[in-house]
Amino acid sequence: MSLGVVMLCHTALGRAEQVARHWAQAGCPVVIHVDKNVRREAYRAFVQALSDIPHIQFSRRFRCEWGTWGIVAASQAASEQLLREFSDVRHVYLASGSCLPLRPVEELVDYLAARPRVDFIESATTADVPWTVGGLDAERFTLRFPFSWRKHRYLFDKFVSIQRRLGYARRIPNDLVPHMGSQWWCLTRQTLSAILQDPDRPRYDAYFKRVWIPDESYYQTLARLYSTQIESRSLTLSKFDFQGKPHIFYDDHLQLLRRSDCFVARKIWPHAEGLYRAFLTDPDGAMKSTEPNPGKIDRIFAKAVERRTRGRPGLYMHSRFPNEDWENGVTAGEYSLFQGFTELFEDFEPWLAKATGARVHGHLYGPDRAEFADQQSVMNGALCDTAMLRDANPRAFLTNLIWNTRGERQCFQYGPADNQDIVWDVAKDPNAQIAVISGAWAVPLFKSNSDFAELRQQAAHLQRIEAKALDAYRSPYAKARVRIWTMAEFIESPMEPLQSIIDEITVRPTRRLAEVPRMIDLAGFGQFLQNLKNQGMHPYLMGDFPVDPLPHQGRTPQPRKPYLVK
Known part of the structure; x- marks a missing residue:
């Protein structure tokens, strides 16, 4: 088998088990990382549930908080274990526990086999593509972030402001050009091994540990040093709203996901029974073999963003009520x-x-x-x-x-x-x-x-x-x-x-x-x-109102009579 899967899980472990079995039944070795924040009893039950499949393994656990180094460390440990234990793996696919394969795994394997040297990872410089929404662009690579953005928002913003006023800036390693992109990648064995076995890795890791949201920049930057061919796109369908939060897919998105022609989608609602049943247990309903094309559904997401941010003319929804001047027309009619x-x-x-x-x-x-x-x-x-x-x-x-x-x-x-x-x-x-x-x-x-x-x-x-x-x-x-x-x-x-x-x-x-x-x-x-x-x-x-009574006061004004000018 030429494809191995690294899964990062922290919630809905029952669904993660179902997806892991789907990958394994197609012959793909799977290494699973479970967030250290997950209770030990739940983790043990998860491991026991998958113990009957020999090519599903579990990696060393790290505490994964959003925007911190723990997510990168988790993917490093799981990837190293996958490459060490399964020598026939040629591509490594990073997925989460909420990801769902949309097409037969065999199609993904054949697709990657036809492109043995291609790395699929979204990778762009912040200067070229300012993707960030309400966050930091280049400054995420030059400032320090000792406080959690989610737990200590005030301290986070205050410390960033202080560094800006003082003109503080960390030095970026000379051989690196910071890139950003989706954290969900599919890398060749050669590129991933080069990243993990590089003699300068301690220096790179020390630098990225202090980068904000390093899982969106670590592999995206280092892949540029070692890859011979990068397709700057992700094979995972992942859509975000205007606030930078991921869209969640529900059962009523079934046909939408089918039209995307993508191999994998996230983020799937854990209780979307229809989606899991359609894509994991119904091989006859699999999508046709074709090039992934998420652009086919971009128009729908763009319309959803517009409806959420602007709404209908004159209709004020509670979700956007506090935002003045966001309305799509103050009122609904003349x-x-x-x-x-x-x-x-x-x-x-x-x-x-x-x-x-x-x-x-x-x-x-x-x-x-x-x-x-x-x-x-x-x-x-x-x-x-x-x-x-x-x-x-x-x-x-x-x-x-x-x-x-x-x-x-x-x-x-x-x-x-x-x-x-x-x-x-x-x-x-x-x-x-x-x-x-x-x-x-x-x-x-x-x-x-x-x-x-x-x-x-x-x-x-x-x-x-x-x-x-x-x-x-x-x-x-x-x-x-x-x-x-x-x-x-x-x-x-x-x-x-x-x-x-x-x-x-x-x-x-x-x-x-x-x-x-x-x-x-x-x-x-x-x-x-x-x-x-x-x-x-x-x-x-x-205006200039006369003191004397007006000649027409008290009488109904009459229309002027038409007259002819010769």
Whole structure:
């Protein structure tokens, strides 16, 4: 037999036993290393279970913690034992206890026999291929790492930071060019023997013992010194997510694994009964003999990563909720925000609903309650009108409303007296259409006939709030479709703004407006603003509003009559 297998096991020893028997039944000698962290009773039971197969052996045990030298030491000890005890082995395949052969072992043996001098090991320099995700590239070869990244994360990061500030750097041996790659390799006897029997091995081992995650760089670097032909790829299908964590394969990945045409896959869920049954006990269902091609399923993994990191537009999954600006669209559909319209027009909401067919709400972020359309107290998605629940997460309230009413245009009123926590969210949302009549918040104050000193304070407060909102709407970071009119500008010719708003909301082209909402009587409003100015409060957001009554106040604005120019 020309193929020997080294297995590194630390969990799910029952599955590891099943896979080891599969390798051995195909005639492959197997040397198994069991993590020293495994309890002695479990280890003894594992050894006893495989004692009936003479060409399955167990190597000296090391404590294997992720990212440390123990994993390399374990593979060294097991490989040395395999080469010493089985002289007919020509290729050594490194696998884990969670690896699963996907094709008949005989096909792998024939594949390697046709390539007797080829070493299959992923090996690339950090400068050429920056694979690391959230970790260290070249610095893993030049810094020291006395603290465990998993157990003492704070000390690990702090010590790295101190070394960076001090400019500390270890010297890389002159004859080495650091390479990185997958830890799952298949090396020829000649290359592996040269690595393990090199007179300089003590020096190399001493250096790599202080490298971070040496199992991804030790063999990958040293193979470049001795191999005559390297195929920089692994014969083991191993996929990682955007955080650098390995994907786990389950029973519903059966057809996906078949399409990969790979010889071995990891990491297999220990309880994936269907996968183990299909690939270990069903030789008739074996895959066709062909070149391994994991690229055939890369598109699926890429889509899975995109779905996990970005999700669907407007849908916020708990797994990515804390990551701001990762969303694939702030909301799930288009909606409209109106500021100042209900203050200026009577019955604006029913008129807009009739003109557009959209669902028109009142002030969803009003101080007392969320004013849902038709006075509803509960909306789609079990959203209630309670202000306290809404204000616990104002952004989620909006995104949930838009998500749960997909297919129906939502419009709502807004103003400076409302909860302002969503201003930037709406401003940065490409789905938002914002229409603002600045200064219209003063109309309810004008109509209230309250104490003028109190009105002056309220007006100053509301103007400051609206000014900040307008800054957000006009910001270069704003992506919403924003239209802003001063109140004085709007009431001079209200038909054109209203027509443009209706045209943008409705999908189908609409006729010119034949009916418009009645504007509130503004007689005396100009004098009200002048009184505010006289008291030291300058209401500038309304525009240049005349003191004298406007000629069209109190009357429904009419469309202009067409005329012919000759």
